[in-house]
Amino acid sequence: MPEDSKGSDSVSPQPEGAKAPAETAAPGKPQAKPATPEAAADVKSPSAGAAPATGSKPTEAVKSAHPAAPKTAAPGASTKPATPAATAAKPAAPAAKPPAAPAKPAGPAPEPWESELITALRQQNGSGIVEASRYLGQRYVIVDSSILQEILLRMRNAEGFDYCVDITAVHYPKREQQFDVVYVLYSFPHNERIRVKTRIKDGEHVPSAVPIWETANWLEREAYDMFGIVFDGHPGLKRILLPDDWKGHPLRKDYDILQQDREWVQINLGIESGQ
Amino acid sequence: MSQPIDTAYLDLDTKDKTFLDSTEMVLNMGPQHPSTHGVLRVILKLDGEKVLGTECVIGYLHRGVEKIGENRTYTMFNPYVDRMDYVAAVSNGLGYCETVEKLLNVEAPPRAQYIRVIMTELCRIASHQVWLGTHALDIGALTPLFYAFRDREEILKIFEKYCGARLTTHAFRIGGCIYETYDGFEEDVKKYCTFFLPKLDEYEELLTTNRIWVTRTKGVGILKPEDCIALGVTGPVLRASGVKWDLRKAQPYECYKEMDFEIPTGLNGDTYDRYLVRVAEMRQSVRILQQAVDSIPTGPIMAKVPKVIKPPVGEVYHSIEAPKGELGYFIVSDGSTQPYRVRVRPPSFVNLQALDKMVRGMLVADVVAVIGTLDIVLGEVDR
Numbered sequence A: 001m002p003e004d005s006k007g008s009d010s011v012s013p014q015p016e017g018a019k020a021p022a023e024t025a026a027p028g029k030p031q032a033k034p035a036t037p038e039a040a041a042d043v044k045s046p047s048a049g050a051a052p053a054t055g056s057k058p059t060e061a062v063k064s065a066h067p068a069a070p071k072t073a074a075p076g077a078s079t080k081p082a083t084p085a086a087t088a089a090k091p092a093a094p095a096a097k098p099p100a101a102p103a104k105p106a107g108p109a110p111e112p113w114e115s116e117l118i119t120a121l122r123q124q125n126g127s128g129i130v131e132a133s134r135y136l137g138q139r140y141v142i143v144d145s146s147i148l149q150e151i152l153l154r155m156r157n158a159e160g161f162d163y164c165v166d167i168t169a170v171h172y173p174k175r176e177q178q179f180d181v182v183y184v185l186y187s188f189p190h191n192e193r194i195r196v197k198t199r200i201k202d203g204e205h206v207p208s209a210v211p212i213w214e215t216a217n218w219l220e221r222e223a224y225d226m227f228g229i230v231f232d233g234h235p236g237l238k239r240i241l242l243p244d245d246w247k248g249h250p251l252r253k254d255y256d257i258l259q260q261d262r263e264w265v266q267i268n269l270g271i272e273s274g275q
Numbered sequence B: 001m002s003q004p005i006d007t008a009y010l011d012l013d014t015k016d017k018t019f020l021d022s023t024e025m026v027l028n029m030g031p032q033h034p035s036t037h038g039v040l041r042v043i044l045k046l047d048g049e050k051v052l053g054t055e056c057v058i059g060y061l062h063r064g065v066e067k068i069g070e071n072r073t074y075t076m077f078n079p080y081v082d083r084m085d086y087v088a089a090v091s092n093g094l095g096y097c098e099t100v101e102k103l104l105n106v107e108a109p110p111r112a113q114y115i116r117v118i119m120t121e122l123c124r125i126a127s128h129q130v131w132l133g134t135h136a137l138d139i140g141a142l143t144p145l146f147y148a149f150r151d152r153e154e155i156l157k158i159f160e161k162y163c164g165a166r167l168t169t170h171a172f173r174i175g176g177c178i179y180e181t182y183d184g185f186e187e188d189v190k191k192y193c194t195f196f197l198p199k200l201d202e203y204e205e206l207l208t209t210n211r212i213w214v215t216r217t218k219g220v221g222i223l224k225p226e227d228c229i230a231l232g233v234t235g236p237v238l239r240a241s242g243v244k245w246d247l248r249k250a251q252p253y254e255c256y257k258e259m260d261f262e263i264p265t266g267l268n269g270d271t272y273d274r275y276l277v278r279v280a281e282m283r284q285s286v287r288i289l290q291q292a293v294d295s296i297p298t299g300p301i302m303a304k305v306p307k308v309i310k311p312p313v314g315e316v317y318h319s320i321e322a323p324k325g326e327l328g329y330f331i332v333s334d335g336s337t338q339p340y341r342v343r344v345r346p347p348s349f350v351n352l353q354a355l356d357k358m359v360r361g362m363l364v365a366d367v368v369a370v371i372g373t374l375d376i377v378l379g380e381v382d383r
Helices: A002-011 A014-023 A037-053 A058-065 A068-077 A082-092 A094-103 A116-128 A145-157 A216-227 A262-269 B065-070 B074-081 B086-104 B110-139 B143-163 B185-207 B211-217 B225-231 B236-240 B271-294 B347-352 B355-359 B364-374 B378-382
Strands: A129-135 A138-143 A163-171 A179-187 A192-200 B025-029 B041-047 B050-057 B314-322 B325-333 B339-345
Touching: A116 A129, A116 A138, A116 A145, A129 B314, A138 A145, A145 A179, A145 A192, A163 A216, A163 B314, A163 B325, A163 B339, A179 B325, A216 B347, B041 B364, B050 B355, B050 B364, B065 B074, B065 B339, B074 B086, B074 B339, B086 B110, B086 B314, B086 B325, B110 B143, B110 B185, B110 B211, B110 B271, B110 B364, B143 B185, B185 B271, B211 B271, B211 B364, B225 B236, B236 B271, B236 B325, B271 B364, B325 B347, B347 B364, B347 B378, B355 B364
Parallel strands: A138 A192
Antiparallel strands: A129 A138, A163 A179, A179 A192, B025 B041, B041 B050, B314 B325, B325 B339
């Protein structure tokens, strides 16, 4: 009976959770399968565990409850709110041990990261610094794409992040700013890492980091190849892993795993399908 | 009787009156060239035999590993990562498992950490042996290949006894190891250490003071430390340029903190120094192996991880020191059973970018030496 009430708890933040993808970084992945009872049981405990931990901060509670939201939304929205909750409550009792483990990691929600660097950046750029957080001990800062190059230059020259480890992107098709462009930076003098992220709309350009780090050349070409993100000022932005005349950008979420450029395959390989 | 020879095609009327025209030539090398270690294609722009510039054409082995990762569960994707750098499959698996563990906020138990370190260091030696054999073969020394592969066999035997596979091992699982060590594992590793050190001397006898080897490698493909950092080059290539940086020391993972070993560095950043650094690294790996085997603790080998792995929403970047350099994984979780995004930061891909800088002004034969010294695996470059 108490479990049943928890079940209804995890359904209740649903309207907030539905709004969440628009404003938070939480990705709204299209659900492959409707939530199984087991999945629902898994989902329930993190939200239950998160409630006391982050109860004081409403925004974080929404964020950590968010994984629960789409899951419970699937059965919940499909006209039968009572039965999934009831069936979920039953397997939860014997399967109490496994869900206990995910309940623990639900604790480390991204926490705000304040440091001299961030206050200095905020003073200089104001609202250009969208977010500065720390998750599992890893720090990242989200900046507006208009000041990205400035920030990256500052990171290398003033803050000692002399090594650009990686440049990549993540696609969130449901967000208005569909792409996260992620720069993983490392500082040899300080032995620390930081991630600089920027969010852009589909078709929006990003300034190239090649003038700052030479290594950005191929990394940006790969991001262009896989996501179609254009880097302005890149010395030779063309595909790197796929053939030059391939159509489509495979790491976008709307590109199916079995999808391919059929025409290219037929013309160049002389076969019907590469599958 | 005979027709007058038509010399028009020799173009003797050019200004410098030579028919051996000295304009630039574009030469294609690969993707089926034996010294390109797989399917690397390099387009060389030449002036005579001097390299003016290069362009790498890659992607022949592209399988879309990152896309596959998004469509498999965390557990199902684990064996795929072995197929990237297939000569150092254990390292790939370690990096992936650790990153997911980080997302789950769990840590492998001490015994599992030791087993992992032993396996990874064995794998580092095996990877360096493949590099040594093929690199020497490219330059013209045939014997080291046989020696290196003969000795690597012993490592593969340990792998096979431990997890049943020799190459793409899938040795680790998220949360620890699935296999307990077999009876006599420690003895096998110890035996290997004592067996391998004299063999290493043998390799060095063949090459270190070999005049042909020294002439072919000294001063070839020099990379300055600042160029290395700008190009993001890591691993032995970076260390050979004199930068003392190894992730096992800089940001220790597993139980490397408890190990006593040194980071070998070079002075000149040329092909010869990279050779010396890798050989010295093998010696250090043996040191780590000996310590790890002696102090391997008892206890569980698997942390408490749920059957269905569902990390909370969040993203994490974690990297390890693979035999070829910094191998990083950037995983974004949306709270479901499948990763929302898996990004692999492959050392080979990034290191290969330095090829152009290293071979400019060198000869075509040096390109072969430099590709060998970069120690790339195309499975990882193309993913």
